[in-house]
Amino acid sequence: MIRSLLLATAALAIASPSLASSRAAIVPAPASDTPREGAFSLDARTVISAPANDAQAQASARYLADLLARSRGLKLAVRAPKAGERAIVLERGGPAGEAYGLTVAPQALTIRSSGDAGLFYGAVTAWQLATATPGKGAVVLPARVIEDAPRFGWRGLMLDSARHFQDVAFVKGLIDRMALSKFNTLHWHLVDDQGWRLEIKKYPKLTEVGAWRVPAGTAAAADIDPKTGKPRVIGGYYTQDQVREIVAYAAARHITIVPEIETPGHAHAPIVAYPQLGSAASPPTATSGDWGVFPYLYNVDETTFAFLDDVLTEVVALFPSRYIHVGGDEAVKDQWKSNPAVQARMKELHIGSEAQLQGWFISRIEQMLKAKGRKLVGWDEILEGGVAPDATVMSWRGIDGAIIAAKLGHDTILSPAPTLYLNHRQTNSPEEMPGRGQVVGLKEVYDYEPMPAALNADEQHHVLGVQANLWTEHVRTQDRAPLMYYPRATALAETAWSPAARKDWGDFADRLPVELDRYRSLSLPFGEAALKARALAAPSGAGAQVTLLGAEDVGQIRYTIDGSAPSPAARAYKAPFDVPLGTTVRAQAFRGQAALAPASATVIDARAARTRVSQDLKSCTQGIVLNLEDDGPVRGERARFLVDVMNPCWIYERADLSGVAEIEAAVGQIPFNFQIGADVEKIKFRPPATPAGELEVRQGSCEGAVVATLPLAPAAKSDGVTVLKAPLKGAGRADLCFSFTQKALEPLWVLDRVTLVTGHDR
Ligand code: ACM
Numbered sequence: 001m002i003r004s005l006l007l008a009t010a011a012l013a014i015a016s017p018s019l020a021s022s023r024a025a026i027v028p029a030p031a032s033d034t035p036r037e038g039a040f041s042l043d044a045r046t047v048i049s050a051p052a053n054d055a056q057a058q059a060s061a062r063y064l065a066d067l068l069a070r071s072r073g074l075k076l077a078v079r080a081p082k083a084g085e086r087a088i089v090l091e092r093g094g095p096a097g098e099a100y101g102l103t104v105a106p107q108a109l110t111i112r113s114s115g116d117a118g119l120f121y122g123a124v125t126a127w128q129l130a131t132a133t134p135g136k137g138a139v140v141l142p143a144r145v146i147e148d149a150p151r152f153g154w155r156g157l158m159l160d161s162a163r164h165f166q167d168v169a170f171v172k173g174l175i176d177r178m179a180l181s182k183f184n185t186l187h188w189h190l191v192d193d194q195g196w197r198l199e200i201k202k203y204p205k206l207t208e209v210g211a212w213r214v215p216a217g218t219a220a221a222a223d224i225d226p227k228t229g230k231p232r233v234i235g236g237y238y239t240q241d242q243v244r245e246i247v248a249y250a251a252a253r254h255i256t257i258v259p260e261i262e263t264p265g266h267a268h269a270p271i272v273a274y275p276q277l278g279s280a281a282s283p284p285t286a287t288s289g290d291w292g293v294f295p296y297l298y299n300v301d302e303t304t305f306a307f308l309d310d311v312l313t314e315v316v317a318l319f320p321s322r323y324i325h326v327g328g329d330e331a332v333k334d335q336w337k338s339n340p341a342v343q344a345r346m347k348e349l350h351i352g353s354e355a356q357l358q359g360w361f362i363s364r365i366e367q368m369l370k371a372k373g374r375k376l377v378g379w380d381e382i383l384e385g386g387v388a389p390d391a392t393v394m395s396w397r398g399i400d401g402a403i404i405a406a407k408l409g410h411d412t413i414l415s416p417a418p419t420l421y422l423n424h425r426q427t428n429s430p431e432e433m434p435g436r437g438q439v440v441g442l443k444e445v446y447d448y449e450p451m452p453a454a455l456n457a458d459e460q461h462h463v464l465g466v467q468a469n470l471w472t473e474h475v476r477t478q479d480r481a482p483l484m485y486y487p488r489a490t491a492l493a494e495t496a497w498s499p500a501a502r503k504d505w506g507d508f509a510d511r512l513p514v515e516l517d518r519y520r521s522l523s524l525p526f527g528e529a530a531l532k533a534r535a536l537a538a539p540s541g542a543g544a545q546v547t548l549l550g551a552e553d554v555g556q557i558r559y560t561i562d563g564s565a566p567s568p569a570a571r572a573y574k575a576p577f578d579v580p581l582g583t584t585v586r587a588q589a590f591r592g593q594a595a596l597a598p599a600s601a602t603v604i605d606a607r608a609a610r611t612r613v614s615q616d617l618k619s620c621t622q623g624i625v626l627n628l629e630d631d632g633p634v635r636g637e638r639a640r641f642l643v644d645v646m647n648p649c650w651i652y653e654r655a656d657l658s659g660v661a662e663i664e665a666a667v668g669q670i671p672f673n674f675q676i677g678a679d680v681e682k683i684k685f686r687p688p689a690t691p692a693g694e695l696e697v698r699q700g701s702c703e704g705a706v707v708a709t710l711p712l713a714p715a716a717k718s719d720g721v722t723v724l725k726a727p728l729k730g731a732g733r734a735d736l737c738f739s740f741t742q743k744a745l746e747p748l749w750v751l752d753r754v755t756l757v758t759g760h761d762r
Contacts, residue, residue, distance in 0.1 A: 024144065025132040025514040026125055027490055028182055028497035029507070036143035038106045041086065042130055043138035048078045050090040056116040057090045059252065064088065064123040071127070071521040073136040088126055090119050098184070098254075099149035102126065104141050117254040121148070121182055134517045152450070154413050154465025155496035156185035156258075157489055159481075162192030162269075163291070163471060165211070165236040166478040172249050177486070177524060179253035181493035186250060187325060187467060189260045190238075193268035193294040193675075194287065197237045198259070198318075202310050203274065209287070210269035211237040216289035216673035217631025218747065219719045232634075235287075243318045251320075258321045258377065261311060264361050265331030268294045277304050279335035279342055291473045292675030293330045300336075300345050300361060309368045316372045323392065326365050329379035331358055332677065359386030366391060377413070380405070392464065396421075403454045406462035414450040415467040420492065422484050423471040425627050427530035429550065430615045433483050434474040434640055437625030442530065443553040446491035446505055468492045476629060479525070486526035490515055509554050513594035531597040533557040533573075533587035536616060537609040539656040543580045544609040548573040551589030555596045559587040568593045581605055610660070610756040612652050614642040617751070620649035620702050620737060628750070630668050632719025639668050639721045641750040646676075646683055649702060649739040650751050657730030661759040663708050665695055665738070668721040669747035680745070688741035692716040693749065695724065695740055702737035712740070712749060721752045728756070 022035045048065050050057035061078045068074045081087035088109045094101050100113035100122035109129075111122030125148065129141050157178055159171070175186060190197045196210035212235040214220055225232040238246070250257050267277070268284055275283035279299040288294070298304050315324060333354035336342045342357070351357050358381070366376040366388040377392040380401025387393070392411040395401035405412040418424050424440040425432045450466040468489055475481050494508060519526050531551050537544040548557045558570035561579055566588040579585065581604065588599035602608065619625050623644040630638040688694060690711050697708040708728040715722035740749035 022142075023507075024129055024142075024146075025511040026128045026146075027508070027511050027515045028494035029502050029511075030125065030146045030148035031499050031502065032145075032147045034145045036105070036145060038143040040104045040106060040109050040141045040143065041138065042074065042088075042109075042141055044074055044076070046074075046076055046086045046088060047081045048076050048088045048090070049080050050078070050119075051092060052080070054092065057092065057119050060116075060120045060123040061088075061090050063120065063253075064127055067124075067127045067522075068130060071131050071518060072139070074130075074138070090123065092119075095147070095149060097149075098153075100125075102144075102146040102148070104129065104143045104145075106143065109141065117184070120179075120254050124180060124182060128518070131518050131521065132514055134514070134521070150182065150184075150497045151499055152463070152465030152496050154185050154467065155183045155493065156187050156413065156415075156465065156467030157183055157485065157492075158187040158189055158415070158467060158469035160189040160192070160470060160472040160475075161197045161238075162189055162195045163473045164475055164478070165195065165197060165234070166472075166481065167236070168238070168242050168246060170478045170481070171246050174481070174485075175246070175250045175253055175255055177482070178255055178489075180518070181490055182497050183489075183493060184254055185256050185258060185465075185467065187258045187260060187469075189262075189471075191260065191262045191270070191327075192266045193296070194289065194291075195235055195237075196269045196273065198243065198261075198315070199237055199239045200311050200314050201240070202314065203307070205273040206270055207237040209273040211235045213287035213289050215631065217671040218669075219632030219634050220289070223634045240314070240318060247319060256321050257319055258323045258325050259315055259319045260325035260327060261308075261315060262327030262329075263308065263365060264298045264358060265296070265329070266294065266327055267298050268296045271296050271298070274307070277307060279339045281338070290673040290675050293332060293677070294675050295332055295334055295677070297331055297333070297335050298361075299339065300342055300357065305364055305368075308365060312365075312368055312372065316369075316374055322375055323377045324369055324374050325377045325394070326362065326369075327379060328358070328362055328382040329396070331381065333358070353385065355385035358382075358384065359388070362391065363388040383408075394467070396469070399452050402463065403452050406452075406455050406459040409462070411462045411464050413464050413467055414452075415469055419444055419448045420466070420468040421471065422468050422488055423474065426484070426488060426527050427550065428615050428642075429529045429532065429534055430613045430640070431529040431532070431534075432615070432627065433480045433527070433529075434476070434627050434629040435484060436474070437619075437627050437642055437644075440488070441553065442488055442491055443505060445488045446494065446503075446508055448492070448495060449500065450495060451500070466492065466496050474626070474628065482525045483527040483529075486519070486524070487512065487516065488527075505553075509591055512554065513591050513596060516596070528597045531555070531589055532600055533559070533589045533597075534600050535585045535587055535602040535604065537602075537604045538654075539606075539609045539658075540578050543578050543583075544604045545576050545578050546585055546604060547576045548585075548587050550587075551596055555589035555591045557587055557589050559585055561585055566599050568595075579604055581609070606758060607755055610656065610758070611753060613753040614650060614751050615640075617642070617650040617652055617738075617754070619644045619647075620651055620739070621647045623647055628670055630720060631671055634719075639666075639752050641668060641670070641752055643670075643748075643750045645672065645674055645748060646679070648748060648750060649737065651702070652736040652738070652754060654733045655736045655756060656733055657728075657756065658732060659758040660728055660730055660756045662725055662757040663697060663710070663728040664723055664725050664755040664757055665697075665710055666721045666723050666752035666754075667695060667710075667712065667715050667740075668750050668752055669715070669718075670750055672745045672748045683745060685740065685742040688743055693741045693743065695738060695749070695751070697726075697728065698737040698739075699730065699734050701735065702739065704737065707736075
């Protein structure tokens with residue numbers, strides 16, 4: 001068995017990286033940073049000062065004091081300095097808006113901006129200078145002059161609170177973190193098929209009904225709530241008081257919250273609450289724990305527009321944002337096509353297609369927003385069927401939406417899938433959180449250039465900025481969200497803030513360990529799995545060949561096989577190497593002298609060399625893979641399976657069959673809770689030979705001869721994974737293909753891991 005020991009974070013070898021230049025380790029990198037002679041000593045006697053009658057400057061001074069206290073343990077007084085006292089001085093004048101100047105000189109660190117946001121960002125940079133060297137207490141800051149201003153005005157992250165709900169403290173925590181990276185926009189996805197999360201006083205059922213659901217799967221269905229005698233529901237919503245509190249919290253950190261109220265699709269939850277809003281002949285009667293694209297659309301009755309107008313009236317009263325997001329994506333038109341009232345309305349309006357009806361629908365909403373003094377933003381589907389006159393387009397299906405929008409004279413925001421969709425895994429490590437299976441690594445996010453080359457200088461002015469999105473279908477618990485956002489959001493922050501010419505992957509990677517230490521100093525979690533080294537073994541002669549994986553593009557893996565902890569001086573991993581069975585391989589990724597994550601320790605034994613988890617198996621086809629969490633047990637650890645739900649089939653490449661006597665497979669079942677319309681017909685299974693079905697193992701190819709059959713009956717009643725065994729004999733190396741026989745789609749059988757057991761292990 002592979003055993004991974006995680007060494008304590010405290011044991012990390014910490015040292016500042018040798019920076020390629022004398023620039024400070026600030027993330028996002030400032031526009032210009034020029035070293036000067038001398039240094040500023042920051043210690044507990046340093047004071048922070050701001051003009052006495054300037055509430056915003058005072059707030060930024062206190063914000064800096066709080067950050068320094070929490071990260072460095074330096075408790076600085078916020079007051080006017082006495083003669084001769086060293087001070088961090090926030091002062092007015094100079095750059096406007098979000099821009100600021102910062103000077104570090106022996107007697108003072110001065111932050112200057114005439115803008116409130118500029119002073120705030122200067123304070124964030126001052127904190128980063130004070131934490132560029134890890135540790136607690138006093139620190140010496142080399143003198144420098146920084147001139148800084150953002151590249152883009154829209155520097156966004158999206159949080160999907162509809163698919164899974166996060167509490168108020170989480171949202172505030174995300175806002176806090178965004179401020180540290182100079183993000184200024186939180187796009188808050190509050191409505192989707194699976195949940196309506198915003199209290200609307202006029203329509204209480206939106207949250208009484210639409211904010212709660214029974215999760216998919218048999219485990220949740222069997223989890224009866226003693227209070228109701230029915231399956232326990234999950235969910236929640238934000239009261240208007242809570243929203244006001246969050247909006248104010250964000251504003252204090254110079255972050256605008258742009259709420260999203262989805263129309264005309266992704267409307268299952270509100271239609272369950274108020275069926276008269278829908279277009280289907282038989283409206284849905286229960287909220288749903290399915291994912292995918294639901295067919296339910298709002299109808300186009302005037303009463304429905306009145307409802308949306310009422311909702312938006314309450315929305316704009318809560319959110320001062322200039323922009324209100326109204327969705328517009330993935331509205332499949334089947335229900336509009338088959339609804340006589342919708343068709344009659346189209347005739348009356350001389351609208352020739354359902355796509356144009358959507359254009360008309362979104363234009364109606366734009367008029368409502370305009371009347372309330374706001375601007376509409378929508379996903380790029382709003383370009384289809386006639387774009388509303390002043391709409392801003394968020395380009396997610398690649399960048400074409402942004403190009404078309406800008407060429408038509410519309411503002412646009414770049415948020416393309418998959419690169420800026422942080423619901424994708426950032427590593428194929430089995431420790432990685434559930435999410436979409438295609439890996440979107442840190443470097444891919446960093447390297448993303450948002451300005452489309454197809455736009456001329458005039459058109460480029462329509463590009464407001466860039467945004468990364470966290471959809472939460474597979475982010476079941478809120479503690480996992482930061483592990484998906486970070487550190488990739490930090491990489492995007494640099495794209496959003498720093499001048500394009502300042503971007504340099506190697507330089508960013510040099511600054512990364514410092515930034516990660518800042519997170520550690522504030523106890524802010526981030527996705528460490530992608531930065532960890534891990535060992536994957538395969539049989540080799542009497543021993544095993546070890547491949548080390550992890551921290552690709554970011555660091556150098558170093559390892560030991562003598563029991564000692566890896567250090568920056570340990571052997572650098574270059575290529576797979578052989579070890580005797582029983583060896584413990586300790587591996588850790590470093591950037592220069594700095595460890596990126598804790599070390600792993602893997603005992604390489606005969607089982608480890610012949611075990612593959614689903615994440616290390618190959619998918620049989622080029623379909624979309626998901627890293628899905630089991631639906632059970634309801635409480636406690638759940639398995640994670642990498643699976644193509646359209647073709648659940650895995651290949652163990654070049655498996656060593658010599659001496660193998662038996663195969664062990666750990667299998668699980670998951671609900672098929674994907675709304676994929678007619679595509680469901682494309683999913684094919686071989687028919688089962690026994691009532692519960694079988695796992696079939698084929699050799700050579702997926703059409704090859706069956707070499708082992710594992711009946712599923714012993715696993716049929718289990719909520720978790722079950723280990724099945726069957727004899728398997730072979731010789732040499734061959735690909736093994738694994739697939740399940742099934743009568744029906746539900747539940748879907750999935751492979752967790754497979755071990756080839758030699759006669760000699762048994
Ligand atoms: C989207 O991902 N449907 C905007």
